[in-house]
């Protein structure tokens with residue numbers, strides 16, 4: 001039997017998931033998207049040839065419902081999903097991609113005993129190169145977890161992590177692509193400042209990041225060894241690295257990822273979001289403030 005997958009939210013990450021699943025061979029008839037913005041709904045339907053509809057219709061008969069919505073939209077979607085609990089024999093697994101919000105939040109919002117998996121993916125999913133970290137809710141069976149992991153593996157790599165690590169994961173792999181793109185932007189601007197054309201600086205930068213990424217993932221060598229191999233004694237790279245260090249590059253990365261993890265943790269604490277209770281906003285995996 002083919003498995004039907006619903007994606008609620010056709011934004012950036014919802015589209016990345018949809019595109020990745022289609023590229024990996026999923027049939028469009030087994031995919032459905034719920035998107036509330038009419039313009040965006042039409043774009044998704046035209047581009048990918050999938051049914052784009054409302055949450056209730058999308059969830060009907062779906063084996064997996066992926067939530068790719070912003071935290072503020074979660075409560076209303078959970079209410080819709082809960083009241084739309086279908087009569088089908090298949091048990092639906094809810095897979096949330098939302099940053100910050102704990103599993104308990106969904107388990108409390110859906111019907112009692114609903115299986116929920118929390119995932120922190122990233123946008124390279126668009127080209128089947130995602131890094132997805134997965135935490136498992138308490139009502140998820142082994143087969144259900146295996147099935148979600150298999151689905152996510154069609155669009156990249158998957159790691160299963162304890163939920164208490166999700167804020168850190170968000171700071172490294174969830175938001176991580178943005179740091180790399182920021183580095184690319186800065187290198188292109190720097191190339192222009194050194195007299196290269198923007199097009200040429202772009203080509204040099206993109207291929208350098210691509211090549212360095214492949215070397216890092218395929219050579220089996222550590223970043224320390226790979227950097228040392230570029231850094232000839234008394235040479236040009238050493239001059240550049242000295243400036244990076246003097247300008248606090250490493251410190252900047254520590255501080256930026258700390259701020260990111262804190263923002264993720266804060267999302268799980270927000271008292272203004274209904275349904276949260278207790279000092280940890282319903283979370284059992286964080287220390288009381």
Ligand SMILES: NC(=O)C1=CN([C@@H]2O[C@H](COP(=O)(O)OP(=O)(O)OC[C@H]3O[C@@H](n4cnc5c(N)ncnc54)[C@H](OP(=O)(O)O)[C@@H]3O)[C@@H](O)[C@H]2O)C=CC1
Pocket residue numbers: 008009010011012013014034035036037040055067068069070071073076077097098099100120121122123174175
């Ligand atoms: N972007 C990324 O790299 C990553 C994002 N995430 C998580 O994914 C989630 C979505 O992020 P992102 O894709 O960037 O955000 P977007 O704003 O691009 O996408 C969210 C989409 O969901 C739509 N939506 C909201 N409520 C409903 C509803 N009830 N029914 C149907 N559609 C709805 C929104 O419509 P409207 O605009 O009209 O509200 C919007 O189009 C966030 O929670 C984020 O934490 C996780 C990992 C990486």
Ligand SMILES: O=C(O)[C@@H]1CCC=N1
Pocket residue numbers: 099170174175
């Ligand atoms: O910026 C955000 O909130 C989302 C979560 C991880 C990446 N993007």
